[in-house]
Amino acid sequence: MNIFQLILKQMRQRALSSWLTILSVLFGVMLATSVFVVHRTAGQVFQQEDYGFSAIVGPRGSRLALVLNSVYDIDQAQGTIQWNVYEDLFRTPNDRFASWAIPFAVGDTWKGRRIMGTSGLIVDRPEIASMAELLKQQGRELRDLARSPASPESAEALENRIQQVADLTLQRFVELDDLQTNAGELDFTIFDHLESIREDYERAISGLTQTGTAQRLLGVAAAQTVGERLMTLGNSVKPFEVGYGRKLTIAEGRAFHSMKFEGVLGAKVARELGMKIGDEFQLEHGGSAEDVHAEVWKVVGILAPTGTSFDDTIYIPLISSWAVPEHEHFMELAAEIAGTPDMDAPITKDSTTVRSGASPQPNASPKPGNAPMLPGGRVVPNLPAPDNTPRNTNATPTSPLASASNAPVEPKSADEHDHHHHEHAFMLRPDGTIKLDLEREKWRVSGIFVGTPGFYQYGNLRFNIEQKGLAMAVSPAQEMRAFFMKFLEPGTRVLSGIAILVSVLAAITILVSIYNSVVARRRDIAILRALGATRNRVLSLITLEAVLIGLVGGLLGLLGGYAMVSIGISLFGDERLPIRGLNVGWFEWAYLAGVVILAALAGLVPALAAYRVSVADNLASE
Amino acid sequence: MDVKLKAITKRYQAPDGSVTDVLDVPNFDIGAGEHVAMIGSSGSGKTTLLHVMAGITAPSSGSVECGVPGMSPVNLAKLPEAARDAFRGRYIGIIFQTHHLLGGFTAMENVLLGMSFTGRPADAGWARHLLETVGLKDRMDYRPGKLSVGQQQRVAVARALANRPQLVLADEPTGALDPINARSVLDLIRSLTTEVGAALLLVTHDREIAQSLARRVDLAEINRSSSRYVSADTARIAEVSR
Numbered sequence: 001m002n003i004f005q006l007i008l009k010q011m012r013q014r015a016l017s018s019w020l021t022i023l024s025v026l027f028g029v030m031l032a033t034s035v036f037v038v039h040r041t042a043g044q045v046f047q048q049e050d051y052g053f054s055a056i057v058g059p060r061g062s063r064l065a066l067v068l069n070s071v072y073d074i075d076q077a078q079g080t081i082q083w084n085v086y087e088d089l090f091r092t093p094n095d096r097f098a099s100w101a102i103p104f105a106v107g108d109t110w111k112g113r114r115i116m117g118t119s120g121l122i123v124d125r126p127e128i129a130s131m132a133e134l135l136k137q138q139g140r141e142l143r144d145l146a147r148s149p150a151s152p153e154s155a156e157a158l159e160n161r162i163q164q165v166a167d168l169t170l171q172r173f174v175e176l177d178d179l180q181t182n183a184g185e186l187d188f189t190i191f192d193h194l195e196s197i198r199e200d201y202e203r204a205i206s207g208l209t210q211t212g213t214a215q216r217l218l219g220v221a222a223a224q225t226v227g228e229r230l231m232t233l234g235n236s237v238k239p240f241e242v243g244y245g246r247k248l249t250i251a252e253g254r255a256f257h258s259m260k261f262e263g264v265l266g267a268k269v270a271r272e273l274g275m276k277i278g279d280e281f282q283l284e285h286g287g288s289a290e291d292v293h294a295e296v297w298k299v300v301g302i303l304a305p306t307g308t309s310f311d312d313t314i315y316i317p318l319i320s321s322w323a324v325p326e327h328e329h330f331m332e333l334a335a336e337i338a339g340t341p342d343m344d345a346p347i348t349k350d351s352t353t354v355r356s357g358a359s360p361q362p363n364a365s366p367k368p369g370n371a372p373m374l375p376g377g378r379v380v381p382n383l384p385a386p387d388n389t390p391r392n393t394n395a396t397p398t399s400p401l402a403s404a405s406n407a408p409v410e411p412k413s414a415d416e417h418d419h420h421h422h423e424h425a426f427m428l429r430p431d432g433t434i435k436l437d438l439e440r441e442k443w444r445v446s447g448i449f450v451g452t453p454g455f456y457q458y459g460n461l462r463f464n465i466e467q468k469g470l471a472m473a474v475s476p477a478q479e480m481r482a483f484f485m486k487f488l489e490p491g492t493r494v495l496s497g498i499a500i501l502v503s504v505l506a507a508i509t510i511l512v513s514i515y516n517s518v519v520a521r522r523r524d525i526a527i528l529r530a531l532g533a534t535r536n537r538v539l540s541l542i543t544l545e546a547v548l549i550g551l552v553g554g555l556l557g558l559l560g561g562y563a564m565v566s567i568g569i570s571l572f573g574d575e576r577l578p579i580r581g582l583n584v585g586w587f588e589w590a591y592l593a594g595v596v597i598l599a600a601l602a603g604l605v606p607a608l609a610a611y612r613v614s615v616a617d618n619l620a621s622e
Numbered sequence: 623m624d625v626k627l628k629a630i631t632k633r634y635q636a637p638d639g640s641v642t643d644v645l646d647v648p649n650f651d652i653g654a655g656e657h658v659a660m661i662g663s664s665g666s667g668k669t670t671l672l673h674v675m676a677g678i679t680a681p682s683s684g685s686v687e688c689g690v691p692g693m694s695p696v697n698l699a700k701l702p703e704a705a706r707d708a709f710r711g712r713y714i715g716i717i718f719q720t721h722h723l724l725g726g727f728t729a730m731e732n733v734l735l736g737m738s739f740t741g742r743p744a745d746a747g748w749a750r751h752l753l754e755t756v757g758l759k760d761r762m763d764y765r766p767g768k769l770s771v772g773q774q775q776r777v778a779v780a781r782a783l784a785n786r787p788q789l790v791l792a793d794e795p796t797g798a799l800d801p802i803n804a805r806s807v808l809d810l811i812r813s814l815t816t817e818v819g820a821a822l823l824l825v826t827h828d829r830e831i832a833q834s835l836a837r838r839v840d841l842a843e844i845n846r847s848s849s850r851y852v853s854a855d856t857a858r859i860a861e862v863s864r
């Protein structure tokens with residue numbers, strides 16, 4: 001019979017007392033473990049990997065509120081920032097600390113779900129990478145070619161080079177419309193960037209088409225700028241990341257056209273509201289179901305779940321949210337849309353103006369006077385699907401996508417709101433894209449999700465932005481962790497104290513219980529000694545019994561603690577709290593070892609009593 | 623194994639400082655395989671002497687030389703306690719007046735427990751043989767509480783022989799039994815001791831039992847301290863028990 005069989009037999013002999021002692025250890029360890037696990041899990045909850053973006057740039061104010069609102073959909077948005085904060089992020093290549101940036105506007109809801117007006121880059125799809133590649137490749141080509149005539153071998157060679165640059169620039173300029181059309185479908189901001197690059201193109205072309213070499217060299221320089229800007233743009237075209245390396249992807253349908261009244265649903269929204277592709281929704285202003293904007297969006301896609309609050313959001317194109325006239329905080333309708341009076345229909349649905357978007361359209365620039373002439377007298381095309389036809393003043397006011405069957409919404413659209421002064425923020429081009437009539441200075445967003453290559457760049461980005469005084473940059477991980485720990489720390493400290501107290505009590509229970517058993521078993525101990533057991537054997541026998549109780553109670557308590565936390569999480573958990581797998585940390589093992597050592601120390605007291613038992617005295621007949 | 627006691631004294635000191643001399647035995651030997659009966663009036667120091675021979679109690683002076691064949695003689699009186707314990711576990715079997723079995727263990731487990739402190743693997747076959755010999759073939763899995771007093775003492779006999787000891791010390795092993803039971807337990811002790819070739823020292827009050835062993839020793843005669851403590855009462859009790 002080995003020592004463990006002996007111990008187990010002895011414990012079985014007083015099973016009730018043994019189990020009760022184990023139970024007291026179990027409770028102590030269970031409490032302690034759950035406190036430790038909660039504390040450790042909480043400490044790990046908000047790590048940088050939880051966020052695909054390093055920073056949120058938003059209006060100055062409470063840093064925490066900005067994170068809570070934009071990431072967790074808690075509380076109200078704090079205000080808006082000017083569009084040029086976004087543009088500045090990519091303006092100067094030298095201090096580009098952002099590797100990507102996704103602007104967003106929040107504040108409206110549909111059936112209580114957050115609606116986020118944002119860039120088309122919010123949803124990842126292959127077209128984003130190919131667009132980025134195309135922009136970079138075209139830009140590099142132009143830049144490299146435009147750079148080279150810096151050291152001309154001869155006047156003739158120089159002339160050749162300039163002609164090469166002119167040819168390529170013109171070729172690219174012709175292609176710009178197609179590129180911009182595609183970009184417009186993918187992401188309005190790329191469309192917009194290209195729109196501003198168009199000016200550089202025009203400068204380049206006007207220089208290159210002149211006769212003087214000096215003017216033509218200025219044109220080459222402008223062409224180089226175009227190339228650089230295209231490359232910069234291409235480098236910034238990256239999809240949004242919800243968490244480190246995790247993107248929003250389409251599960252069903254497609255991503256929205258970044259310039260149409262379309263939307264995609266987060267997985268949770270689709271599931272809980274039972275919405276499908278083809279359904280329509282509107283914007284409830286400021287979260288109120290009674291104040292519904294007239295415009296109607298169509299669901300074109302549903303996102304795959306990510307387990308974050310981004311699943312509980314409806315995404316619409318940023319430009320479509322600007323198109324809502326009532327969003328007067330950050331937008332204003334130009335009253336003079338195509339010369340139509342203010343109260344006229346904002347939308348044209350005239351089928352006669354529908355043209356094929358594939359072929360470049362004749363002169364359709366919003367600034368027709370500036371449209372440069374290409375060699376050969378060809379008018380340089382401008383907007384991809386321009387709409388400069390006079391508005392059809394007979395059209396009935398109607399929601400952009402509303403059919404006749406949606407009639408109840410239509411007549412109210414202009415009159416139900418007493419707080420709006422401008423009904424027409426936009427007009428629709430024949431292909432259904434939105435042409436915004438809002439001066440750039442009035443564009444505003446709630447914030448910008450910004451990805452930086454590393455934490456160092458976040459620091460620079462923050463300094464750079466906050467120095468200008470227009471906005472602030474906040475690291476969500478940093479802010480949330482600080483916030484969480486502030487509330488959790490004192491509570492867990494108190495609970496840790498209690499847990500340690502309970503563990504010590506458990507050790508005392510072990511001591512008392514085994515001590516009593518030693519007193520009661522003095523004769524048994526004397527018998528073991530008579531049979532040849534040494535004092536040390538008896539000592540280890542009793543100590544090991546205590547260790548065994550500590551170990552069994554401790555392991556069961558560890559399991560119990562984890563079970564308690566898991567149950568707690570499944571009952572009260574929130575998808576907004578990114579809880580990692582409940583792994584056993586070194587701290588729990590250390591604590592378990594501590595409990596076993598404590599149990600051994602507790603067992604040592606009765607073990608020493610057993611050690612001192614006199615054989616001769618206790619063998620005397622009873 | 624043979625045991626040679628030389629100039630053994632045992633003195634107890636009470637907490638109040640008073641001193642009691644219990645043993646003063648100049649000479650006492652047991653030869654290998656020899657069966658010796660020891661009588662002596664109550665309080666004459668029989669149990670104390672047994673404990674000294676078993677290494678349970680260290681004598682105040684003198685030596686307890688144990689001659690194990692193939693080993694140089696061991697003086698139990700000089701050994702440290704742990705070594706005495708180990709020696710006892712390996713070479714000496716003890717039977718007490720009451721059975722002294724562990725209540726939480728079955729008959730079989732009690733016998734196996736007797737093998738647990740020798741550092742050698744337990745011999746379950748031998749344990750079974752012992753229990754069969756003492757007539758407990760169908761009681762091996764009973765705990766002591768469910769055995770009769772006579773059966774309990776048989777288990778104790780089996781346990782004392784579990785390690786094939788070379789010396790069996792029995793302290794009034796039949797004291798709690800009726801004459802018929804006493805007879806059979808005594809026979810078992812003698813036959814099993816003979817079977818393993820051990821020496822036997824059997825303490826008894828019973829003259830008849832003492833007569834049946836090869837050699838008898840009256841402790842009162844060899845213990846120079848005992849006579850002083852033998853009262854008239856205990857002498858009479860000894861007389862009656864004859």
Ligand SMILES: Nc1ncnc2c1ncn2[C@@H]1O[C@H](COP(=O)(O)OP(=O)(O)OP(=O)(O)O)[C@@H](O)[C@H]1O
Pocket residue numbers: 634635642644662663664665666667668669670671851
């Ligand atoms: N621990 C002790 N402290 C003091 N005196 C003791 C101690 N143990 C035994 N004695 C004394 O030693 C004497 C011998 O006791 P012991 O038990 O050896 O007698 P015994 O011959 O076995 O008697 P019995 O036949 O009644 O069992 C007794 O007088 C007893 O009081």
Ligand SMILES: [Mg+2]
Pocket residue numbers: 668669670793
């Ligand atoms: Mg006695």
